[in-house]
Amino acid sequence: MLILGIESSCDETGLALYSEDLGLIAHLVNSQIDLFTEYGGVIPEIAARDHSAKIIGILKQLLKQTDHNLEDINLIAYTAGPGLIGSLMIGETVAKTIANVLNIELLPINHLEGHILAPGLEEDGLEPPYLCLLVSGGHTQIIRCDGYGEYKIIGETIDDACGEAFDKVGKLLKLEYPGGPKVSKLAENGDSKRFKFPRAMMKDKNLNFSFSGLKTSVLYALEDLNEEDHADVAASFQEAVIDALTTKLMWAVQDTKIHKLVCSGGVASNKLLRERLKQMAANNNLEVSYPRMEFCTDNAAMIAYAGFIRKKFKLPIYPTNFARPRWPLGELYD
Numbered sequence: 001m002l003i004l005g006i007e008s009s010c011d012e013t014g015l016a017l018y019s020e021d022l023g024l025i026a027h028l029v030n031s032q033i034d035l036f037t038e039y040g041g042v043i044p045e046i047a048a049r050d051h052s053a054k055i056i057g058i059l060k061q062l063l064k065q066t067d068h069n070l071e072d073i074n075l076i077a078y079t080a081g082p083g084l085i086g087s088l089m090i091g092e093t094v095a096k097t098i099a100n101v102l103n104i105e106l107l108p109i110n111h112l113e114g115h116i117l118a119p120g121l122e123e124d125g126l127e128p129p130y131l132c133l134l135v136s137g138g139h140t141q142i143i144r145c146d147g148y149g150e151y152k153i154i155g156e157t158i159d160d161a162c163g164e165a166f167d168k169v170g171k172l173l174k175l176e177y178p179g180g181p182k183v184s185k186l187a188e189n190g191d192s193k194r195f196k197f198p199r200a201m202m203k204d205k206n207l208n209f210s211f212s213g214l215k216t217s218v219l220y221a222l223e224d225l226n227e228e229d230h231a232d233v234a235a236s237f238q239e240a241v242i243d244a245l246t247t248k249l250m251w252a253v254q255d256t257k258i259h260k261l262v263c264s265g266g267v268a269s270n271k272l273l274r275e276r277l278k279q280m281a282a283n284n285n286l287e288v289s290y291p292r293m294e295f296c297t298d299n300a301a302m303i304a305y306a307g308f309i310r311k312k313f314k315l316p317i318y319p320t321n322f323a324r325p326r327w328p329l330g331e332l333y334d
Contacts, residue, residue, distance in 0.1 A: 001311065002068070003075045004098070005304025008051045008091030009083025009111045010138070011035075011042045014300030015055070015062050017073075018308055024121055026066050027301040029294075030054050033178060040177045041167075048086030055094055073104060077307025080108030081324030082138075088323035107307045108320040112329045114302035115264040116145060118291035121305050126289055131258050133249050135273075136265030137163035137180070140209050140245075142252045143329065145262075149315040151330050154256070155207030155248055162241050163267045165211035169218050169237050173230050183234045184270055190235030195221055197240040205251045214240055238272060246276045253286065261288040269296045 005027070007014035016027035032050050036042050063069060078095035081088060099106040115134050119126040128150070132143040140162045142155035160168070163180055170179015173186065197217050200210035218237050225233065253259065263277055268290050281288040295302055310317070320327075 001074050001308070002072050003077055003304045003307050003311075004073045005300035005302075005307060006055075006076065006078040006091045006095050007111075007114070007298055007300040007303045008055065008087045009079045009081070010087060010298060011047050011050075012298040013051050013054050013058055013091075014298060014303070015058050016300035016304045017062060017066055017068065018301065018304035020308065020312075024301050024305070025068075026062060027299055027304075028058050028062050028065075029297075029299050030058055037177050040171060042084070044084045044086055047084060048090055051087050051090035055090060059094070070098065070102060073098070073102065075105045075107065075307060075311060077107045077109050077303050077310075079111045079114065079303055080318070080320045080322075081111065081327035083111055083323075083325060085323060085325040088325070092323045107310060108318045109303050109306045109310075110318065110327055110329060111298075111303075112139065112141075112143075113151070114306045115291075116143060116151065116262070117148075117306050117309055118264050118295045118302040119262050119289045120309070121291065121295055121301055122289075126262065129258055130260040130262050130289075131249065131252055131256065132262040132264060133245065133268075134265045135162050135245065135263065135267035137161060137167060137267075139265065140211075141329075142207055142249060144252075144256060144258070148309050148313045153329060154252060155209065157209040157211060158201075159210050159212040160215065162209070162211055162245065163265070165215050165241065166238075166267070168215050169234070172215075172219055172222055173234060180267070184238060184272070186231050187235040187238045187272070190231030190233070192232075192235040192239035194232040195236035197221075197236050199240055199244045199247075202244070202247070205255075207248050207252055207255075209244060209248065211241065211244075238270075242270070242273050242276055245273065246280055249277075250280060250284070253284070259284075259286050261286055263288065263290050264296065266297045269293050
């Protein structure tokens with residue numbers, strides 16, 4: 001079984017080939033970061049146009065690089081949601097066209113499931129049950145994974161995702177887009193104890209998150225500060241975010257008694273977050289796993305792998321006939 005994975009939910013155009021026998025053969029990603037630097041954020045219409053302009057060329061490059069033809073493909077797994085509707089429709093159109101021409105099976109994949117399963121791409125693999133801390137520009141969730149296809153969100157943000165908060169604080173600090181990674185870099189030279197920024201929703205061991213108030217606190221703090229104070233602001237902001245993430249993940253461990261953890265999504269590449277999770281795991285006899293750095297951000301390898309898992313374990317096929325900008329994890333659509 002040779003699977004073509006297609007990912008186009010936001011501003012990365014990704015394609016991958018995954019083999020039942022060989023595992024991940026290759027994957028390619030075209031990032032649109034340079035395209036949106038001047039705008040300071042993703043413009044959905046421009047993102048969709050760039051997917052449309054690049055996706056066929058990337059597909060040809062992938063096939064050439066792996067010495068395969070379209071006719072070798074037996075299954076196509078594509079991101080059907082959630083994401084930007086215009087971007088999703090480009091990947092969906094390519095997936096449906098190839099599947100119809102070759103008369104092969106088509107599997108719509110929930111983008112979040114791709115992130116949840118991404119650590120399974122490593123050689124030692126990863127099997128549920130585990131808790132997944134999914135942290136990205138669009139999502140901040142604690143997900144209980146009792147088995148393949150058995151997911152329950154037990155905690156999530158009620159406003160901004162943590163990655164979105166990082167990017168917005170990057171703008172406040174006048175850092176170039178994307179601001180999130182640059183905030184983390186700036187924080188390396190700052191004093192994380194100088195500012196006591198709030199950690200919201202910490203009463204009664206609530207597993208949900210809120211980062212909008214934290215962002216507002218940074219805005220007010222910056223009104224009376226100079227640029228030389230920005231590193232301390234960045235460090236204190238980052239400390240507040242990661243304190244909230246790790247504290248609530250530990251509460252989730254205590255509630256569920258699940259001692260195997262996964263951290264995935266773009267913010268999973270944050271150096272301090274990884275250090276704190278490693279420390280938390282060592283102090284509490286926990287096992288923590290991450291996707292490789294290249295699989296933290298959006299990519300088609302995780303989508304192809306999710307398709308493989310759904311096929312291998314005979315999981316229900318999502319009856320999703322159209323791309324979905326909103327698609328709660330585990331929810332089915334006709």
